[in-house]
Amino acid sequence: MMSASSDSSMASSSPENAAQAGHPPEPKFNSIEQSGTKWQTPSIYENLTVLPTAGAFGQVCSALNSLTDREVAIKKLSRPFQSNMDAKRTCREVSLLTYMRHENVISLVDVFSPDLSEDNFRELYIVTQLAGTDLNRIVKTRSLELENSHVQFIAYQIFRGLKYIHSAGIIHRDLKPANIAITEDCSAKIIDFGLARLADSDSMTGYVSTRWYRAPEILANWTHYNHTSDVWSVGCIIAEMITRQPLFPGHDHIDQLKKNLQLIGIPDQEFIDKLALPAAQRFFEGLPRYERTKVSNIHGLEDADERVIDLLEKIFVIDTGSRINVGAALAHPYFSDYHDPDDEPVAEHPFEEKYLLDLDKIQPKNQCEYLRKKVREQVLAWRADNPYNAMKKPQDYNLEDKSRSS
Template sequence: MAIAARSRSGFYRQEVNRTVWEVPERYRDLKQIGTGAYGTVCSAWDRRTGAQVAIKKLHRPFQSKLFAKRAYRELRLLKHMRHENVIGLLDVFTAEISLDRFRDFYLVMPFMGTDLGKLMKMEKLTEDRVQFLVYQILKGLKYIHSAGIVHRDLKPGNLAINPDCELKILDFGLARQADAEMTGYVVTRWYRAPEVILNWMHYTQTGKRRVLIVGMLWDVGWVFLERKTLLSGVAVDIWSAGCIMAEMLLGKPLFKGSDHLDQLREIMKITGTPSPDFVVKLQSQDAKNYIRSLPKVPKKDLHYIFSKASSNAVCVLERMLLLDPECRASASEALELPFFNEFRDIEEETEALPYDQTMDNTDLPLDQWKRHTFTEILTFRPPRDSKGTSL
């Protein structure tokens, strides 16, 4: 339903599910395709390029300092990403022309159509499709990691896919904070690295019982790491990629824990009980005690579990699903495995410019986050197509 009032030349208003969207004339036929606590996404047709796009409207991005910082961070991340396997920004706009009236802004991204989670529910993937999809995941991770960024919440729903089986890593979960807030959001643990779960562990006294608590203490989503911790950080994404590849080959999740402790048990049924060398590296003393209390379980042969997969495919899993994060292959190392030879194009395996995380580690008042966001919108330059034309 279009609304007649206009606030700026070249823009129009449209009501989408009782929310007013104020967008440039070039974007037409808005249809809601997703919504969450922090924003709503519509598909639209870009009359300038003739392409379908996804437009995200953040939900009250400046309602608090925390929301404002998240909105600023999401915008800067999307502006930085320029890789075919990582979601990037086609456009960003606001209908307001002055900072004092600035309330909302919109992010325009490629429209993909579906995600890997939905695709796997619809069909069993052939091994050659698994090859192509995992190759794209690893190319995207190599790019992200080279910028000093770790995704940390990689799962099938964060892997967007278009009808040509082209894949982009995305994350609309930037603002999620804690498991307690994640109503209905439990699947993430199936792809979570064991060292992450182990290092959240602590005991609490409840009467005469000591209860093991596994909690999530960080923002889920992209995280920026110093170089000294980057290597251990990227291994978290490699584990998730291994879980996702295993699910593609099996047609079901490999580690389907009902809670965090059950998740660890499911992992160790296959990886075996951790070695003493691994246990001493854990930060949590309670996690060390817990692991040492477990009965010894031998490691299982992945060739037996994935008996229908090729030896080269299982070799990739063996390099990614290692309990010790220091032993897992990096994205660059995994790309060199024989499984990807058929699709490999080294020129496409590019690295990113370092991401300047100075502002992400800064504590500013709300009005300054708002000002910085407005400046980022005004300074946006759209990516160029293969002919060097701005989109």
């Protein structure tokens, strides 16, 4: 049972104390409890309803922003600063969301904490646009027919958003149907950057993303993968939209890799020699000599559009240097009805993980506290640049609300 009450005990939430603390005044906060979880949200957010999309890193509610008359999704991070890993993930997610500005990528609407004082800043809430559903639900709802035109339009938007993400130097690393939000007008937005990394990061590991959508270079623990690992994931998503079932439903990462290789074949010795780990080399050498299979032979793809089959053939390539990239995918004939180079924007500048620049100088036992303070700085900066009293209703904007949709 959900209950709400005004929480007047939080001194940092009052305008007077907020001003003294050096950050913008906040509206009053309400306390809401759901299934044992206490939520503390600004009073401008009404009608909070828990959504069935909670993951390991947080619970999500839908809400109405009474200042803008817009529905939003609010995520309460479950343990933002419990460990060094949690603090890094939190800092990265906030940084990425404040950076993103693209129609096909989720963008930040608000970020807040019920207590922004330096000593007590422990909770964090992230507010984004609310989408009607996600691609995973659509694929699983057999009563919803997905025609080729739908697959084209959704896949094009994913690649369009991915072009922007990659141009910023970011690899998403967790693309899957559940991370593609779909609005009522069939607009697609890439969401959930909790596992994203910079392309030149030294911290990339092999065990990322939902298994069924991982590229083989990740499954084989070839750690220096590149942007085309995301392209492989999009190929899996496209095939699933057409067949309405996962393309590579592996039981574990070994079975997953075998299923990949049964389609794309065992690589040649030159490729195997390039692998970073001897264990991965031995794995390939010990497998049956699978020959490459035509994508059109996959059950459910026999009668698919010849152009999408050609695109998938170019995606499902084990050598990342030979796999099609996002730019070439957008220019592929399958997307000829939508492709417009002048309407496929890239990032204005590369994304920088500034908060990590000095992290190696901080002792591990102090890193969590260091990152907590960095996140607080980001939240304060956002609150200063985006005060609640500047929020507007859609009709108050000229032409369109570019700050929210571009």
